[in-house]
Amino acid sequence: MGAQWGDEGKGKIVDLFADKFDIVVRYQGGHNAGHTVHIGEKKFILKLIPSGILRPGKMAVIGNGVVIDPEALLTEIDTLEVAGIDVTGQLVISNRAHVVLPSHRMLEKLSQAIGTTSRGIGPSYEDKVARRGIRIADLLDTETFRARYDALVEEKDAIARALGIYQATDLAAIRSRYEDFSRRIRPLVRDTARLLNEAIRDGQQVLFEGAQGTMLDIDHGTYPFVTSSSATAGGACTGTGVPPTRIDCIIGVAKAYITRVGSGPFPTEALDALGDHLRTRGKEFGSVTGRPRRCGWFDAPLLRYTAMVNGIDSLVVTKLDVLDELEKVPVCVTYRKGRAEVKEIPATSGGIEELEPVYECLPGWLSSTAGVTRYEELPPRAKDYLKFMEVQTGVEIGCISTGPERKQTIICPGSSFEQWWQTGLKRISRQ
Numbered sequence: 491m492g493a494q495w496g497d498e499g500k501g502k503i504v505d506l507f508a509d510k511f512d513i514v515v516r517y518q519g520g521h522n523a524g525h526t527v528h529i530g531e532k533k534f535i536l537k538l539i540p541s542g543i544l545r546p547g548k549m550a551v552i553g554n555g556v557v558i559d560p561e562a563l564l565t566e567i568d569t570l571e572v573a574g575i576d577v578t579g580q581l582v583i584s585n586r587a588h589v590v591l592p593s594h595r596m597l598e599k600l601s602q603a604i605g606t607t608s609r610g611i612g613p614s615y616e617d618k619v620a621r622r623g624i625r626i627a628d629l630l631d632t633e634t635f636r637a638r639y640d641a642l643v644e645e646k647d648a649i650a651r652a653l654g655i656y657q658a659t660d661l662a663a664i665r666s667r668y669e670d671f672s673r674r675i676r677p678l679v680r681d682t683a684r685l686l687n688e689a690i691r692d693g694q695q696v697l698f699e700g701a702q703g704t705m706l707d708i709d710h711g712t713y714p715f716v717t718s719s720s721a722t723a724g725g726a727c728t729g730t731g732v733p734p735t736r737i738d739c740i741i742g743v744a745k746a747y748i749t750r751v752g753s754g755p756f757p758t759e760a761l762d763a764l765g766d767h768l769r770t771r772g773k774e775f776g777s778v779t780g781r782p783r784r785c786g787w788f789d790a791p792l793l794r795y796t797a798m799v800n801g802i803d804s805l806v807v808t809k810l811d812v813l814d815e816l817e818k819v820p821v822c823v824t825y826r827k828g829r830a831e832v833k834e835i836p837a838t839s840g841g842i843e844e845l846e847p848v849y850e851c852l853p854g855w856l857s858s859t860a861g862v863t864r865y866e867e868l869p870p871r872a873k874d875y876l877k878f879m880e881v882q883t884g885v886e887i888g889c890i891s892t893g894p895e896r897k898q899t900i901i902c903p904g905s906s907f908e909q910w911w912q913t914g915l916k917r918i919s920r921q
C-alpha cells in the first residue's frame with residue numbers, strides 16, 4: 491500500500507511481487523488510480539485492473555471495495571488484450587463492486603474545489619454510502635438494473651437542473667450500453683470474498699494491491715483533500731471480504747522524496763528550483779490526468795504516522811536515483827508551530843497548513859544509483875540517507891527500487907523483508 495499521497499510506484503512493486511503470488515486483488519478506488527509498469531520496451535498504465543494481470547497465469551481480482559466504470563474497464567481490457575494479455579482468462583470481478591455511471595461524472599463538476607481526477611469516483615462512493623448505488627450484481631439483472639438506474643437518473647437530473655449543469659442524456663442509449671457491458675462481463679463476475687477465502691484456505695498466496703496512498707484515505711488522510719475510499723491497509727479487509735486474521739504482512743511503498751497531485755496541505759512542498767528538479771528528473775506528471783505533481787522532501791513524521799495507521803512491517807523505497815544529482819538532501823524530521831514541536835499530525839487541513847517542517851540536510855552522493863541491484867554497490871552516502879530514513883521513521887527499509895524495470899531492484903540484506911521474500915512469503919517476522 492501507498493505510504494504517502496499516492497504515486498509512490500506501487501505498480502512496479504506489485505508487478506514485481508506478483509511473480510511470487512497466485513492472486514492479486516485490488517480493494518478500493520477506481521480508474522482514478524494509475525499504476526505504471528514497464529516490461530522491457532513496453533509500458534502499461536493500469537487503472538482498474540490489478541497489476542498482477544501482466545503475469546501470465548496469475549489471477550487478478552477486482553474486489554467489492556472498488557468502483558467500476560464499465561467503459562473504462564472495457565477499454566482497459568481491450569488495450570491489454572491487443573497487447574497479448576489473456577485478460578478474460580485471468581480477471582475476476584466482484585458481484586458486490588459498485589458501478590460508476592455517466593451521472594457520477596456529470597455531478598463531479600461540482601467537487602472541483604479539491605482537484606479530483608474527475609472520473610466520477612467520489613459521487614459513486616456517495617451513492618454507495620447513501621444506499622442507492624448500483625452494484626455489478628444489479629447490472630447483471632436487466633430488470634433490476636433498469637428500475638434502479640431510472641430512479642437514480644431521475645434524482646440526479648433533478649439535482650443537475652437545480653444546479654444549472656444539466657446535460658440531456660439519451661437514457662435508452664446508456665441503458666443499452668450498460669446492458670452490452672453486462673453481457674461482456676457476466677462470465678468474469680463471482681462472489682470474490684468466497685473465492686479469496688477459499689484460495690487462502692487452500693494455501694494460495696494472495697497479494698492485496700492498494701491504490702492511492704494513506705494520506706488520501708477518506709478517514710486517515712488530509713481530509714477533505716482526500717479520495718473517497720479506504721486506501722489504508724484496513725481497506726484490504728473491507729474491500730475484499732478477507733478478514734484481518736488472514737493477512738500476514740503489510741508492505742508500504744514510499745518515494746525517497748514525496749509528491750502529491752491536486753489540492754491540499756503539503757508541509758514539505760518544495761516550491762523552488764529544487765522542486766522543479768525533482769519533477770523533471772522524477773517525471774512527476776500524473777499517469778491518469780497528466781497534471782504536474784507537486785514535489786517535496788521526504789517527510790519522516792508523515793511516514794511515522796502512515797506506518798502507525800497501517801502497521802507497516804517493511805518499507806519499499808522507490809525513485810532513489812531521482813536524488814542522485816543533489817548536493818544536499820533535506821529530510822523533514824519533525825514539525826514546529828511557532829516555538830513548539832508538533833508530534834501529532836493535526837486532524838484539520840488548516841492545522842497541517844500551519845506546520846513548519848524542521849529539516850536536517852544530508853550530504854548528497856553525487857553519483858548514479860540508477861539500476862543498482864546490490865545494496866553493497868550503493869554509494870556510502872546513499873546508504874547513509876536510507877539508514878537515516880529508517881532511524882527517523884522507525885520502519886525497516888526492506889527493498890529499494892532504482893529504476894522502472896523489474897530487475898532494477900535491491901532486496902536489502904539482513905532485513906525481515908529479505909527473509910520473507912526468500913522463505914516463500916511466510917508471515918514477516920515483526921520487530
Ligand code: IMP
Pocket residue numbers: 495496497522523524604605606607608609611612701702706715716717718751752753
Ligand atoms: P478522486 O480520487 O478523483 O476523488 O480525487 C481526490 C484526490 O485524490 C485528488 O487530489 C486526486 O488528485 C487524488 N488522487 C486520486 N487518485 C490518485 C492517484 O492514483 N494518485 C495520486 N493522487 C490521486
